Amino acid sequence: MMSAENTSVRGNTRNEAGDDRTGQRSGRDLLFALHAALRALKLYPLENQAVQNALTEVETLAAVITEQDGGIVLRYVGDFCFINDLRLRVDLASYATFGAVGRALKGHEIGYLEVEGAPAREEWIALLSLLLQDPDPSTPFESFSDRLEHSAAKHIRAAPEGETAPAQVEDARAEARQTYMQSVAVAREALTGVRMGRAVSLRRVKRTVQQIVDQVLNNESSIIGMTVLRDYDQYTFMHSVNVSIFSIALGKKLGLAKSELYELGMGALLHDIGKTRTPIELTTKAGVLDSSEWKLIHEHPTEGLLTLLEMRGVGEIPFRTMLTAYEHHMKIDQSGYPRSVRPRNPTLFSRIVAIADGFDAATSRRSYQAEPWLPDAVLREMRDNPARGFDPLLVKAFISMTGFYPVGSLVVLDTFELAVVTEANAEASHQPTVLVIYDDMGLPLNPPFTVSLSEIDPATGSPRRSIIKTTDPEDYGINIKEYFA
Helix, strand or coil: CCCHHHHHHHHHHHHHHHHHHHHHHHHHHHHHHHHHHHHHHHHCCCCCHHHHHHHHHHHHHHHHHHHHHCCEEEEEECCEEEECCEECCCCHHHHHHHHHHHHHHHHCCEEEEEECCCCCHHHHHHHHHHHHCCCCCCCHHHHHHHHHHCCCCCCEEEEECCCCCHHHHHHHHHHHHHHHHHHHHHHHHHHHHHHCCCCCCHHHHHHHHHHHHHHHHHHHHHHHHHHHCCCHHHHHHHHHHHHHHHHHHHHHHCCCCHHHHHHHHHHHHCCCHHHHHCCHHHHCCCCCCCHHHHHHHCCHHHHHHHHHHHCCCHHHCCHHHHHHHHHCCCCCCCCCCCCCCCCCCCCHHHHHHHHHHHHHHHCCCECCECCCCCHHHHHHHHHHCHHHCCCHHHHHHHHHHHCCCCCCCEEEECCCCEEEEEECCCCCCCCCEEEEEECCCCCEEEEEEEEECCCEECCCCEECCCEEEEECHHHHCCCHHHHCC
């Protein structure tokens, strides 16, 4: 006899399958209707019955989807077409139709269309007529967007290629946050377990690192955004996860294979495991350490190597992971610690982790660092001060990855607005994507809005906004974490 629980699960599965079939049917029908309307408007005058019938079909189907989902976001990712979060299945009968609508959007460099409410017929006519026009060869999206803004289509918005739809942003951020918090929990479990002499589940650590790698490969900006969620009381565990995220992202930038990113990420997550053998009163001491205390702190890389060698299932820990724990403070000229008896070159993984460790530590509030550095100041120090001992080529790659203004930086714009950097720009490091949170009068915006600083003002040919400088969030009473939670 089937239990009530099993009946409920099966019922939910049926409902989800039914919702998927309904969404597929509605989405495909809307794409066919849009294609038919575009073709009819191209061949016949607006008064033609075929045009009017096609427009009626578009209105009806759009209303159905809006009622189901609360709105419509139509986007193409490569050859795939999405209506809201549902990828529409393509067969031979629908391939040409889906491709035609996609080419119409791509010709104007449109990333997605967002439909809110119930657009009137004249709004659909305005949109479709603009799609049928030849794109401006110099500024295809800007010209299209400007014409759409001044048309009757008040409930339809176009976004440029590369901009992520709002629902995607929220979903990606929620997934990244879940991965981040789970990783912090595993780091706490592992490091606390070692300190207490308990067995550590390396399989759980490995699975966590794999999840971080997957996030960096598929959702880099969101997972890097989580590194600003620093908590003074959980610094050790969050620092371990942050160093893993930054290291994997830099490894990705350098073209490392996925299997290598796993090894690198594990070494980064466990790079400070030797501190579990250091007296806790030293690692949490608020004052300046004396020479004897520093000597004990300098032992943690060696203790880290010994700890990893002694852990159960040592065969599951790659040798490069162990070396990362041992070498990440050595510096490239071996002036760091532990001192080596004979000349040696720290491994690539160790040099990567050293940079990730140095950056996150310097930008975090710790027991002996009440005032963290601003991110851009840390990058300049790492780049310009050889005494810090970082590999200059890897620092250059790290800056290229984070941009001159890393995620989480509070910046003042030339419009006198305040903004938080939310995403780096791989093409132009000085023009990241930002969330504008205060207007030019110093008043908080509700809601804030996102802009790319690479956006050009067609009237001047110059960027609409530029960064003047970074600033300390505490000077304005701003908690950066609120914008990434």
